[in-house]
Amino acid sequence: MSDPQPTILIVDDTPENLSVLGELLQRNYRVRAANSGRRAIQIAHSQPTPDLILLDVMMPEIDGFAVLAQLRDDPATRNIPVIFVTAMDGTQDEEHGLDCGAVDYITKPIRPAIVLARVRTQLELKRARDILSDQNSYLEAEVARRMEENQLIQEISIHALARLAETRDPETGNHLRRTQEYVRTLATALRHHPRFAHYLDERTIDALAKSAPLHDIGKVGIPDHILLKPGPLTPEEWTIMKTHAELGSRAIAQAEADAERKVEFLDIAKEIAHYHHEKWDGSGYPDGLAGDAIPISARLMALSDVFDALISKRVYKVAFSPEEARRIIVTGQGKHFDPDLVTAFVDHFPAFVRIAGQYVDEARDE
Known part of the structure; x- marks a missing residue:
C-alpha cells in the first residue's frame, strides 16, 4: 500500500x-x-x-x-x-x-x-x-485477458465442431490433435523455403494449425452405412463418401457468411476442408486440381492426414508402423504429394513419430 x-x-x-x-x-x-x-x-x-x-x-x-x-x-x-x-x-x-x-x-x-x-x-x-x-x-491487462478468453472460446468451438464429425467415426481418437501438430510441424519446417516463405508467416502457421481440426467436418453429412462400413466401398458409395469435402467447405462458407466480419482462419479451414484430398498429379478429388493449383494449406493437410490414417487402426485396415507409413509417403512424392513437402516430412520424421506417441489412441494396437 x-x-x-x-x-x-x-x-x-x-x-x-x-x-x-x-x-x-x-x-x-x-x-x-x-x-x-x-x-x-x-x-x-x-x-x-x-x-x-x-x-x-x-x-x-x-x-x-x-x-x-x-x-x-x-x-x-x-x-x-x-x-x-x-x-x-x-x-x-x-x-x-x-x-x-x-x-x-x-x-x-x-x-x-x-x-x-x-x-x-x-x-x-x-x-x-x-x-x-x-x-x-x-x-491492457483486461484486454489481454479477454483476448485470451476469446481465443480459448474460439478453440473450444472449433474442437467441438470437429468432435461432432469425429463422433460419427469413433475410431479416429486423437486424430484431430495429431494432424493439427503435423501441420504445424510441416509448416514451420517450410517457413523459409523459397516456394512457401511468402505464405508461411507466424500468423498463418497459427491459423493453419487452428483450422486443421475442421478438415473432415463434412463427414457429418455422410450416412453411417457408408462412413462406418467395415469393408471396401462400392463405386456408388465412394462417390457419396467423396462429397464430404464439399459438404465441409460449404458448411464453413456458410459460417463465414454469417460472421459480422472476416475471420482469417475460416478462409483457411474452408480451403483445407475442400481440397485436402486433391493430389499433386491431379488424380484427387473433388476438383482434380494439380501441382501449385492446390492451396498450400490443403497440401500440408493432405500429407498430415494420410500419414495419420496410415499409422491408425480403422474398421477397414490395420495400423502401419511409422516407418512403413514413411515409405508409402515417399513413394507418393510427386504423385500424391508436393515433392518439397515430402522432403520436409522425411527431414522432420522424428517429430512426426514423437507427436504420434504423445497423442496415441488408447484403443490403438501397438
Missing part, C-alpha cells in the same frame, strides 16, 4: 539551502535530502521512491544536468518529475533545463509561496499520471 504522504527529495551541495527547503516542505511532505548528485541518485533508487525531486543545477563532481540525465536513462527513475532549483536566471539556461527533461525551473533566492505552489502542481500532475497509468495497465 502506498504512503499517502508524498516524498520529496531535495538536492543541494549547500547545507543552508537544504535547511531552508526542508523546513518549508516538511510541514506537508516527507522530505529526504542529498548534498551531492551521487547521493541523490542513490536515494532515488531507494524506498520510498521520491514523488518529486528538487534538484540544484550547480554542484561539484556531478551537476544537476548530469544527475537528471542518469535519472532519465534508468527505467526505475525515469518517471520521477524533477524541478531544477538554481541561482542561474538566464532564459537560455532555463530552456536547456526543460529540454533535458525537467518539469519546472525555480530560481534562487527561493520564494516560499512560489516553491509550494509549483511543488503542489507537479505532485498533482504526477498523481494524475499515476492514476492514468494504473488505469491503462488495468485496461
Whole structure:
C-alpha cells in the first residue's frame, strides 16, 4: 500500500539551502535530502521512491544536468518529475533545463509561496499520471485477458465442431490433435523455403494449425452405412463418401457468411476442408486440381492426414508402423504429394513419430 504522504527529495551541495527547503516542505511532505548528485541518485533508487525531486543545477563532481540525465536513462527513475532549483536566471539556461527533461525551473533566492505552489502542481500532475497509468495497465491487462478468453472460446468451438464429425467415426481418437501438430510441424519446417516463405508467416502457421481440426467436418453429412462400413466401398458409395469435402467447405462458407466480419482462419479451414484430398498429379478429388493449383494449406493437410490414417487402426485396415507409413509417403512424392513437402516430412520424421506417441489412441494396437 502506498504512503499517502508524498516524498520529496531535495538536492543541494549547500547545507543552508537544504535547511531552508526542508523546513518549508516538511510541514506537508516527507522530505529526504542529498548534498551531492551521487547521493541523490542513490536515494532515488531507494524506498520510498521520491514523488518529486528538487534538484540544484550547480554542484561539484556531478551537476544537476548530469544527475537528471542518469535519472532519465534508468527505467526505475525515469518517471520521477524533477524541478531544477538554481541561482542561474538566464532564459537560455532555463530552456536547456526543460529540454533535458525537467518539469519546472525555480530560481534562487527561493520564494516560499512560489516553491509550494509549483511543488503542489507537479505532485498533482504526477498523481494524475499515476492514476492514468494504473488505469491503462488495468485496461491492457483486461484486454489481454479477454483476448485470451476469446481465443480459448474460439478453440473450444472449433474442437467441438470437429468432435461432432469425429463422433460419427469413433475410431479416429486423437486424430484431430495429431494432424493439427503435423501441420504445424510441416509448416514451420517450410517457413523459409523459397516456394512457401511468402505464405508461411507466424500468423498463418497459427491459423493453419487452428483450422486443421475442421478438415473432415463434412463427414457429418455422410450416412453411417457408408462412413462406418467395415469393408471396401462400392463405386456408388465412394462417390457419396467423396462429397464430404464439399459438404465441409460449404458448411464453413456458410459460417463465414454469417460472421459480422472476416475471420482469417475460416478462409483457411474452408480451403483445407475442400481440397485436402486433391493430389499433386491431379488424380484427387473433388476438383482434380494439380501441382501449385492446390492451396498450400490443403497440401500440408493432405500429407498430415494420410500419414495419420496410415499409422491408425480403422474398421477397414490395420495400423502401419511409422516407418512403413514413411515409405508409402515417399513413394507418393510427386504423385500424391508436393515433392518439397515430402522432403520436409522425411527431414522432420522424428517429430512426426514423437507427436504420434504423445497423442496415441488408447484403443490403438501397438
